[in-house]
Amino acid sequence: MSATRYVGQSVPREDAIPKVTGTAMFVHDMSFPDMLHAVTLKSPHAAARIVSIDTPAARALPGVRAILTGDDLPYRLGLYVQDKLILARGRVRYQGEPVVAIAADTLEIARAACDLVAIQYETEDPVLDPREAMKSGARLVHPDLHTYSYMKGVFAPKPHTNVAHQQKIRKGDIEAGLASSDVVVQGRFYNPPAPHVPLETHAVIAHALPDDHMEIYTSAQSPYTVRNLLCLSFDLPHANVRVHVPYIGGGFGGKAGIQLEPLAYCLSKAAGGRPVKIVATREEEFGTLPSRQGLHTNITLGATNEGKIKALKVKYVWDADAYADYGVNVGRAGAYAGAGPYNVPNCHIDSFVVYTNKVFGTAYRGFGHLEVMWGVERAMEIAAHKLDMDPYEFRMKNVLRTGDTTITGEVITPGHGRPDKCLQAVAQSLDWGKKDTPVSPNKVCGKGIAALHKAPAMPTYTSCSAIIKLNEDGSADILISGVDMGQGTYTALRQIAADELKLQIEKVHVTWECDTAFSPYDWQTVASRFTFMGGNAVIEASRDALRQIKEVAGIALHSAPEHIACENGEAHVDNHPEVHVPYEKLALGYTFENGNSVGGPIIGRGRYIAHGLTNLDLETGQGLPAQFWTYGAQGVEVEVDTRTGEIEIVNMVTALDAGKVINPVLAREQVIGGVVQGLGSTLFEGLLFDDEGHLLNGSFTDHKIPTAKDIPRHTEQIFIETPQPDGPYGARGIAEHPMISVPSAVANALYNALGIDFNTLPLTSERIYRAIHKKRTDQ
């Protein structure tokens, strides 16, 4: 590949200027002259039958334009299992589930109308623990599960149970593997459900138009998925639905699918076609909209005295909560990635995704991998200690290398990337093996390390496309439907297009608003696959445009296209740079002096589709689920105050095999942000429920996320660049990965500091203090 001018450089993001001036337009900021505002009335119970809903008093309130209940909305929704209604009908399945929706002239009127609605419930005993919910005889969250449609061949809801999906992985002979192990360790681990907390809450404006058309403005990560699911739910042709996505204020997976859009559309229709806006409150963001699933992990790990892993047996029980949403696919991805980046000859994993009566789960940055690596990397640590082996050395003995076979039967090649190099880099940076001296007698220091991996969890047919159009001034616009929600992909795509088009980057732009009427198809902005797939689509579109430029330039310069070279937005005859023509004279077609014209407006077309992937065998889990794997390692140095249990993160090092770093500053920013979000999951985040399934901490007062005061004293980001053969310039996705092994690295460091194994997240100072106290008492 020829040298690049922009790829590999820290080009500043174009969206920085609208964002830093406050002019970037989010759905929160948009309005229409006749727009209505809508709110929902939510269930106060985790599980109940709806006996009656009385709305006449609310309907009589002046300014109320539409009131809907579940009985008005017979539509089923669901990405993988169609288990959800737009509003609860007959029964509620979690506290916070919307039951009645009201659209009114103002938000105040809509809220006042809610107070006039009377709902009678007959409460039931909620099912709250997924391990209990799996047992026979447990009350069913979805008694009609056997009647729901679902994605066949990939998922397998078990009729008349609470199991939405079971993913099995079977490799080798687990019993023989355990029998041949010298050391066998067992551990139980727990991750609580956790909220995404984007700063921008979900927001949508829906406009029901005549003849069953609609326009949607939404803070969604995936405009085409929103369109497709709206069409499927309402049985509409795709041409009837137009979805706009302007700037969105963070997603982290919580905005990946479809949430408020169908309700806003139905309200708009019921209100005679006036546009309806719904903006989630922060409390709804915590308690009504979906979160990360909780996970119970039970691991048995066997190894030889020499430190070679022989067997890994895992039972993952995911708390899907009330609806499956992305959760079933998280359970699937967590299973096929469920042994970590290690060579495990005998593996047996059962990953259950189980319904309970709590706010439902969905995709969250890392897509199950933070949860899975919490158990795997804690178990690795416990095994290393039992073997009396350095935890880093133990990992290095088992990390995946060329020629090894993954637990789904994929053979590792040199193009896969190097988890061993990531581990090495982290250990070196942390001065592994050298213990720091505590700064005070009440403090102890510790170091911990953990590896990570993740591949995009996506259908085998996932695709993306890009259009590049040249403008009158020779500049180029990229049209694409992945969303840049702050991760910076549009900047990376500009860099790629500028290099490919041989055009100055100042002249390359990504059209910011995605609009399904104009921007070409992309599946979803999830799974850290946008730079990879979008990058490949942009390369193809750029080369298509460049081919057209050279064709017209050849005619204009009396040469053949193969003898045209391009640079800096100009085409010239390859051995005669003085015979040249700028792109602006070619972009719409070339006109000779006498008026004759050739060519025409230049439009490049590019596409990319996942290839070679297979569905996993439902009985063995064997197959090829991953377009690429991104490997990494994280290490941390902590200081623990033994009087209070408070942890200070002294240094947090992350190494990722990015394949190729397209933009170093943006990549670094992505890692720091992910690390701090991961520290939130590690130190204090997680939803808490009482015995009746009521959410106890659904606000910023009760559920903290990291502030500027909670960040590590020092962080380091290391990028290994083992090119991905089919990646754009060799690049892989890195956006989710910096979160994944933060919790396990910190807990491993706590063991190093205190000699205590922590197996439950979050690692609050209270939990640590109690463990220190217990250890002292026990001694």
Add this chain to the structure above:
Amino acid sequence: MKLHEITLTVNGTRETVSVPAGMTLLELLREKLYLTGPKEGCGAGECGACTVLLDGRPVTSCLVLAVETDGKEVRTIEGEATDGQLSTLQQAFIDAGAIQCGFCTPGMVMSARALLERNPHPSDAEITEAIAGNLCRCTGYESIIAAVRLAAERGEK
């Protein structure tokens, strides 16, 4: 509904508006004056996305009643650039890579603006303290602290 006529200065312009007693400053700015730079992230004074300067001091405008601002001076992110030129502080946010999704950015810039006006050469601890009430879920704050430090070095005040 009884309305109260108030006069305040917003980004240097005098505005006379009639507001109900329960209207917040954030609602006044966003819904009546169409200044949508300040964002609502929680409506409870917890996230800082709505931060503006009231007589030079940073406030969460979702917790200030509009009627309280009668006779006062309000500055929002829309007043930060002058004649289309970014302020040194804004440019530092860009140069330090301190922006991702951008939803917290307007409030974050205003908190930093207030800090630099009262303390042109803050330490990192002082910067951290000044933005501790502004939540950001994307950046991990490191680059934001670096941006404010950079602005101070470049003489922003």
